[in-house]
Amino acid sequence: MNWDDTAQPADDTTGRLVGSAADGEDQAVEAALRPKSLAEFVGQERVREQLDLVLRAARQRGATADHVLLSGAPGLGKTTLSMIIAAEMEAPIRITSGPAIQHAGDLAAILSSLQEGEVLFLDEIHRMSRPAEEMLYMAMEDFRVDVIVGKGPGATAIPLELPPFTLVGATTRAGLLPPPLRDRFGFTAHMEFYEPAELERVIHRSADLLDVTIDTAGAAEIAGRSRGTPRIANRLLRRVRDYAQVKADGLITQEIAAAALGVYEVDARGLDRLDRAVLEALLKLFGGGPVGLSTLSVAVGEERETVEEVAEPFLVREGLLARTPRGRVATPAAWAHLGLTAPQSFGGGGSGQGDLFGA
Numbered sequence: 001m002n003w004d005d006t007a008q009p010a011d012d013t014t015g016r017l018v019g020s021a022a023d024g025e026d027q028a029v030e031a032a033l034r035p036k037s038l039a040e041f042v043g044q045e046r047v048r049e050q051l052d053l054v055l056r057a058a059r060q061r062g063a064t065a066d067h068v069l070l071s072g073a074p075g076l077g078k079t080t081l082s083m084i085i086a087a088e089m090e091a092p093i094r095i096t097s098g099p100a101i102q103h104a105g106d107l108a109a110i111l112s113s114l115q116e117g118e119v120l121f122l123d124e125i126h127r128m129s130r131p132a133e134e135m136l137y138m139a140m141e142d143f144r145v146d147v148i149v150g151k152g153p154g155a156t157a158i159p160l161e162l163p164p165f166t167l168v169g170a171t172t173r174a175g176l177l178p179p180p181l182r183d184r185f186g187f188t189a190h191m192e193f194y195e196p197a198e199l200e201r202v203i204h205r206s207a208d209l210l211d212v213t214i215d216t217a218g219a220a221e222i223a224g225r226s227r228g229t230p231r232i233a234n235r236l237l238r239r240v241r242d243y244a245q246v247k248a249d250g251l252i253t254q255e256i257a258a259a260a261l262g263v264y265e266v267d268a269r270g271l272d273r274l275d276r277a278v279l280e281a282l283l284k285l286f287g288g289g290p291v292g293l294s295t296l297s298v299a300v301g302e303e304r305e306t307v308e309e310v311a312e313p314f315l316v317r318e319g320l321l322a323r324t325p326r327g328r329v330a331t332p333a334a335w336a337h338l339g340l341t342a343p344q345s346f347g348g349g350g351s352g353q354g355d356l357f358g359a
């Protein structure tokens, strides 16, 4: 394997225990925890089945696999799947990312050094520069690039033949990809958040690899707090392992997992201190809303962007908060989650719901 750059996290949650981007410690242990084959890859049944067909068919034909686009939130296994594609095709893999390719020349250098059949993993493909993107169109379709030599009227395009390769593009924002780029992928897989039962399997598998003893209820407790994301599940497992080692006999049970994650302020539903601060302000200071984002951010003492991009997406996904044209509104589930009773006037609990949640 060949790393071309330092992949940047797709969000700014580094440092949060429930952040979905990889931090330094994650990067160090993730290599050891990555499944090495499709059979080992937990969950994502449909994606696995479809990808299995694509790869088997290519192998039977003795051909290079079609280009693959993987879309989905950080930490769901896109890098892992790209490595699995290379392993299943018995091909080498080169790893780079959109932000690392600022000039078409950067891309030309990578493409021209690929071996036949090699997998090129391009993380955050939506962040590539426009000229590089245009070069990629031709490379994907015709296995050829035009290298421009010189400048101005004297510039000439020298065509360069490329060996057949498989591009695996990954993006957290499939909607941001220009259609001509999207159309050049033979297979597109959308990766979903994982069900708790699937995360339990991820946790048991990682516990085995890390030589940690965990029972079924302990794994279920961690899975429920992992926000549907294997990376977070693995990170929480490591923190719970520390607690079990220092405070108990090393065995992770439901009680140990709950106590450990209580210390780290990750609650039963996977909300951390910031998420709860946003919800608490919304409920206790503003009666459940609607309240504007700026006001809410001032109330929790955080930047507007932090509330909007770091806390809100998960709260919305969990059905605890709604973004409405009149401002942020708590749902009845939010009151229940914080153990509070919605005031009589709160529309979210009764027939006024249509008012608050309506477009």
Ligand SMILES: Nc1ncnc2c1ncn2[C@@H]1O[C@H](COP(=O)(O)OP(=O)(O)OP(=O)(O)O)[C@@H](O)[C@H]1O
Binding pocket: 009, 010, 020, 021, 022, 029, 030, 031, 033, 034, 035, 040, 041, 042, 043, 044, 073, 074, 075, 076, 077, 078, 079, 080, 081, 123, 202, 230, 231, 234
């Ligand atoms: N289906 C899975 N089964 C087991 N482990 C998984 C699975 N998916 C992801 N993981 C684990 O989660 C961690 C993060 O996965 P990975 O780096 O592939 O995510 P990603 O989607 O590429 O994230 P990013 O968008 O931040 O690059 C890895 O350690 C990997 O072992």
